[in-house]
Every structure is written in structure tokens, then in C-alpha cells.
Amino acid sequence: MRIEEHPVLDFERGEKITFTYNGQEIEAYPNETIVAALHAAGIRQLGESPELHRPRGLFCAIGNCSSCFMTVDGEPNMRVCVIKCKQGMVVESQKGKGVIRV
Amino acid sequence: MKQVEILVIGGGPAGLCASLAASSLGAKVLMCERDDVPGGQLVKQTHKFFGSEKQYAGDRGYQIGQMLVEKVAADPNIEVWTDTTVLGYYEDGVVTCEHEGAHVKIKPQRTVIATGAAEKFLSFPGNDLPGIYGAGAVQTLMNVSGVKPAERVLMVGAGNIGLIVSYQLKQAGVDTVAVIEALPRIGGYLVHASKIQRAGIPVRTGYTILEAYGNGKVEGAKIAKIDEKWQPIPGTEEDIKCDTICLAVGLSPLTELCWQAGCQVEFIKELSGHVPITDDFLETTVPGVYVAGDVSGIEEASSAMVEGRLAGLSAAASLGYGKDVAAEQQKAAMAELDELRAGPMGERIRMGLEKVAAKGGAK
Numbered sequence: 509m510r511i512e513e514h515p516v517l518d519f520e521r522g523e524k525i526t527f528t529y530n531g532q533e534i535e536a537y538p539n540e541t542i543v544a545a546l547h548a549a550g551i552r553q554l555g556e557s558p559e560l561h562r563p564r565g566l567f568c569a570i571g572n573c574s575s576c577f578m579t580v581d582g583e584p585n586m587r588v589c590v591i592k593c594k595q596g597m598v599v600e601s602q603k604g605k606g607v608i609r610v
Numbered sequence: 611m612k613q614v615e616i617l618v619i620g621g622g623p624a625g626l627c628a629s630l631a632a633s634s635l636g637a638k639v640l641m642c643e644r645d646d647v648p649g650g651q652l653v654k655q656t657h658k659f660f661g662s663e664k665q666y667a668g669d670r671g672y673q674i675g676q677m678l679v680e681k682v683a684a685d686p687n688i689e690v691w692t693d694t695t696v697l698g699y700y701e702d703g704v705v706t707c708e709h710e711g712a713h714v715k716i717k718p719q720r721t722v723i724a725t726g727a728a729e730k731f732l733s734f735p736g737n738d739l740p741g742i743y744g745a746g747a748v749q750t751l752m753n754v755s756g757v758k759p760a761e762r763v764l765m766v767g768a769g770n771i772g773l774i775v776s777y778q779l780k781q782a783g784v785d786t787v788a789v790i791e792a793l794p795r796i797g798g799y800l801v802h803a804s805k806i807q808r809a810g811i812p813v814r815t816g817y818t819i820l821e822a823y824g825n826g827k828v829e830g831a832k833i834a835k836i837d838e839k840w841q842p843i844p845g846t847e848e849d850i851k852c853d854t855i856c857l858a859v860g861l862s863p864l865t866e867l868c869w870q871a872g873c874q875v876e877f878i879k880e881l882s883g884h885v886p887i888t889d890d891f892l893e894t895t896v897p898g899v900y901v902a903g904d905v906s907g908i909e910e911a912s913s914a915m916v917e918g919r920l921a922g923l924s925a926a927a928s929l930g931y932g933k934d935v936a937a938e939q940q941k942a943a944m945a946e947l948d949e950l951r952a953g954p955m956g957e958r959i960r961m962g963l964e965k966v967a968a969k970g971g972a973k
Contacts, residue, residue, distance in 0.1 A: 509758040511782050516656045516670070519756035544755035552827060553740045563826045565740025569747035570651075571644060572728045572864075589747075590645065 510548050525595040534599075542588035542599055543569065543576055554578055554588065555602045578602050582609060614640040614689075616925050617705060617718035619696045619867060622650020623911045624903025624918035625724035626678040631922030631939075632722075633687035635932030639922075640716065641682065642694040642707055648682065649675040650726060651746065652911060654753040656781070657774055660799075664946055665912040672753075674911075696725075699871040703898070720898050720925040723868060724918060727861035727882075727904035732766065735821040741828030745775040745858035752782040760854035764831050765789040768813050770798035770910075772858030776806045787852055790817040790833055792840065799955070818842065822855055831855055861908045868905065871896050876969050880962030881907030887969050891924040891940065892917060895970075900925050907962055909951075916946045 511519065521537040528534065529546060536545035543566050546554070553563045554576050567575040571590040580586040581598050584606020588599065616632045618625045621643030629641045641648070655671020666674045682688050694709040705716045729744035731737070743759070745767070751759040763779055765772050768791035776786040789806070794816050796803045803813055820832040820842060835846035860882055868875055868886040873894040875884050885907045886894045893900050902921035903914035920943040927936035951959050 511752060511756045511758050514756070515781050517753060517756070521756070540755045540757075544751060544757045547751060547755075547759060548757045557738070562738055563740050564738070565827070566743060566747055566751075567731075568729055568744050569750040573744075589750075592646070 509550075525593060527593055527595070527597040527599060529599045530601055536593035538593060538595075540593055541569075542578070542580070542591050542593055542597075545593050546588070546599075553601075558605050577606075579606060584608065611704070611715045611717050612640070614638065614716060614718045615929060616640070616720045616722065616922075617642065617716055618722045618724060618922070619705075620650070620724035620726055620903070620905075621645070621648030621679075621682075621690065621692070622724060622726050622903060622914065623652055623675070623678070624726070624905075624914040624921070625650070625722070626675075626682055627915045627918030628722045628724055628900075628902050628922035628925070629682055629688045629918075630678070630685065631919040632926040632931075633685050633922075635923065635926040635936060637687065637926035637929060637931050639688045640718070641688060641690050642696050642709075643690065643692045644695045646692050648679050648690060648692065652678075654746070654749040655911070656753050656778060659912060662946075662949065665915060665950070667912075671911060674915075678915075696867065699867050699899075701872075719929060720900065721871075722900045722902055722918075722921045722925055723871075723886075723894075723905055724901070724903045724914075724921070725864040725867060725905045727863050727908055729857065730860045730862055732819070732857055732859050734819050736823050736828075739822050739824055739828045740826070741824070741853055742822060742855045742857065745771050745856045748854070748856050749775055749778060752784075753778065758782055758784060760784050760852075762787055762852040763854045763856055764819070764833075764850050764852045765856045765858060766819055767791060767858035767860070768793075768796045768798060768803065768815065769858060769860065770802060772856070773798040773802035773806055773813075775856060775858060776811055777802065777809065780806070780809050780811070786811045787850055788833075789813045790819065791815045792818045792836060819855070820847065828853055828855055861904060863905045863908065865905055868894060868899075868901065871899050873899060873901075874970070876966075878907070878962050878965045880958045880965065883908075885962075885966070887966055890944065892921040893924060893928075898925075898928070907959065907966075909959055913947060913950050913959075916943050916950065919943050920947070 618641040652675030834842040873886040900921040902917040
């Protein structure tokens with residue numbers, strides 16, 4: 509859910525865009541991170557741990573901790589807490605360590 | 611290879627002020643910032659700062675950040691590289707970074723490391739469930755992205771960050787069911803604590819989190835009272851229903867580049883971890899490498915800004931800039947730091963800095 513009224517801040521979001529998350533269409537704004545758009549849509553599990561397959565979510569939100577790795581436009585291990593949304597991008601939960609594209 | 615007089619690594623409060631101070635004496639600066647905009651964590655601080663007018667007290671953190679970023683952007687002596695992660699500091703003083711997707715080498719004459727800090731984690735069963743965040747992450751979600759991060763939060767830690775974020779959650783329309791704190795007293799400023807207590811959020815000292823539980827996500831937590839040996843007291847366990855657990859249990863200095871540069875680094879618990887040993891001018895044991903802000907010990911943004919100014923002045927002065935004015939400005943910055951660290955809240959920092967001096971630092 510997005511915050512519409514705030515006592516201190518105004519949020520200027522700009523024009524709505526969409527991307528897909530595991531095939532599902534997600535509404536987003538160009539200046540927000542992928543993780544923000546997913547949270548706004550109620551999605552908090554981003555992936556799973558590579559060995560024990562435990563669910564993984566966001567932890568630091570500033571690109572430090574690597575808890576939020578996902579596959580973005582085919583590229584694995586992307587820190588979706590610092591990557592901004594783009595129209596039509598393809599975001600997928602990652603299984604395992606991912607395959608690096610050459 | 612890019613040649614620069616002064617390289618500032620990190621564009622948070624310390625890095626911004628280091629760049630401005632070095633430039634004010636006439637030095638040419640390159641400031642590298644990992645994010646796509648400078649400002650560091652000031653960008654999500656919606657509360658008003660304390661301190662004195664010199665540290666912009668009374669202004670909100672994000673406004674201070676904006677003002678500093680604009681000043682830096684308008685300064686012809688300062689070049690800013692955003693989307694730039696500094697990766698390595700080599701023996702010959704070459705710094706490597708990833709800049710807009712390319713691997714770039716920089717040879718600076720002086721370096722100011724202002725890399726900040728990372729949030730500490732806490733070990734308990736279930737601590738990896740989605741819904742367990744650093745308190746700063748929740749701040750980013752709600753104050754930068756404008757996204758409601760949760761419905762019901764358990765806040766772990768009653769230092770300033772735990773208290774401030776609980777209040778900010780309320781401003782975003784999110785309930786904090788409790789703030790728990792293992793210490794027998796509230797660590798943060800009482801003015802923040804009374805604000806959230808007036809808002810109906812209980813602060814419970816002497817409590818710890820035993821575990822988080824839930825099916826694929828946080829559904830609740832078990833907490834318990836602890837004795838003076840930090841052991842849970844049987845029979846005091848409580849079940850707290852919540853969808854989010856925020857950890858506000860402190861920060862660790864991000865000192866990787868200091869280690870790589872070969873700086874003497876020591877564990878000083880009052881400064882929250884391993885920190886580089888510095889002299890009074892914030893130069894490390896590696897000549898020409900300076901530090902400022904949380905990387906040299908966790909304090910508040912106000913101190914980070916003054917440390918940044920001091921490190922920037924010192925780096926520029928060592929290159930021969932500002933011969934007539936540098937010494938006086940350095941002295942003024944040191945006096946401001948003393949002022950910020952005076953009083954009972956600064957006691958821990960003062961103890962930590964005494965240890966730094968004893969380890970061979972201060973002149």
C-alpha cells in the first residue's frame with residue numbers, strides 16, 4: 509500500500525508504469541525501487557536461500573546486504589532494493605545462485 | 611587512469627561536507643557515491659536535528675541533505691560520480707571503482723573515506739523470515755518511496771533510531787505494538803522516547819526477542835524479560851502478534867577500504883566496532899588517507915558533517931591549500947566536535963576516542 513497522506517512529506521510519483529513479477533503485472537512509478545513497488549503490491553518474499561530454500565525478503569534497503577537478490581531482465585543476483593523500476597521490465601524470483609549471462 | 615587531488619569516497623553527510631570544505635580552500639575534488647543520488651541516509655531523515663545552528667539544528671535531515679547536495683552540485687571544484695561503487699584501494703594508492711557499469715582506476719593525491727555504516731543484525735531463531743528489516747530499511751520504504759512498510763511492527767532497540775523510526779511509522783499510519791530494549795534503560799534521547807510514549811507506544815526495557823515465527827513470513831514474535839546476566843527469565847515469555855520486526859540494534863562502521871589501504875584498525879566497542887586509528891586531523895595511519903563520519907565510529911549525522919569538514923580541510927591543507935586560514939578552521943571544527951560530544955550522551959564516544967588516542971593516534 510502507498511502512503512497518500514503524510515504530515516511531513518509529499519510524494520511526487522509521476523506517471524504510472526508497469527512491469528511483470530513472475531508473470532504478474534505490477535504497477536509502479538519510475539522513481540521508485542523494484543522492492544518498493546513489490547511492497548506496495550503486498551509482495552514481501554523476494555526469493556529463497558540457495559541451499560536450504562528458506563524464504564528471503566528485504567533487509568537493508570540500501571544495497572548493503574544482498575538479501576533481496578532477484579533476476580531482472582534475465583540478469584541474476586540483482587539488488588532490487590536499489591534498482592529503479594522501468595516500463596516493461598521482467599522481474600523474477602531467483603532459484604539458486606543464478607546463471608551469469610555472457 | 612583518472613588523476614585527482616582529493617578523492618572523497620561516499621556522498622553522505624560526511625562526504626558532502628568533506629568535499630565542500632576541501633573545495634573551499636581551493637582543492638579539486640572527485641566525490642564518488644554508490645547510489646544514483648548523493649545524500650546518504652539524510653534522504654530519509656524526516657525529523658528535526660539537534661545540536662547548534664552550525665550543524666543546521668532545527669532543520670529536518672532530508673532538507674539538510676538536499677541543501678548540501680545542491681551546494682556540491684553548484685561547486686565547480688567538485689566533480690560528482692554517482693552510481694559509482696569504490697571497489698579497492700591498492701598498495702600504490704590506486705583506487706578502483708565501478709562507474710556506470712565500467713571498471714575505472716583513480717589515482718588520488720589524498721583520499722577521504724566516508725563510507726558510513728551498515729545495520730547490525732541479531733541472532734535468534736526465525737531471524738531470516740521476510741518481514742524482518744533493519745529499522746533504516748523501513749525508513750527508506752516509507753520516507754523515500756512512500757510505501758507503507760507494514761501493519762503491525764515490533765521494534766527491537768530503544769536507541770535513537772528505534773525511537774525515531776517508531777514515531778515515523780506512526781506518521782505513516784503504521785502501529786508499533788511495542789519497542790523492546792534489552793538494556794535496563796532507554797538508550798536514545800528522552801525527548802524521542804516521551805514523544806512515542808505519548809503516542810501510546812510502550813517502551814519495554816529489560817526485554818529481548820526469543821524468536822520470530824510464521825509460515826513464509828513474519829506472523830509474530832516471542833519476547834521475554836531478561837535477568838542481569840542477559841538470560842531470559844522463565845515464565846515471562848509473551849507472544850506478540852505482528853507482521854514486521856524492525857531491528858534497531860546499532861550500526862557497524864564500513865571499514866573495508868581502510869583495511870585494504872593498510873590503515874591500523876582496532877576494535878573499540880564504544881565506537882561500535884572496528885575503526886581506523888586516526889590523529890586529531892582525522893588522518894589514518896596511512897599518510898594521505900583520511901576518514902570521516904560513521905566509518906570512524908558510529909555517531910550522529912551532526913558529528914559526521916563536522917568530521918567531514920575537518921577531514922576535507924586537513925586533506926586540502928596537506929596539499930598546501932588555505933595556508934592562512936586552514937589551521938583556524940580546523941580548530942573551529944574540532945571545537946564543534948567537542949561541543950557535540952559534551953554531556954552525558956557523549957560519554958561513550960569520548961571514552962572510545964580516548965582509546966583511539968591511546969592506540970597511537972592523536973598527536
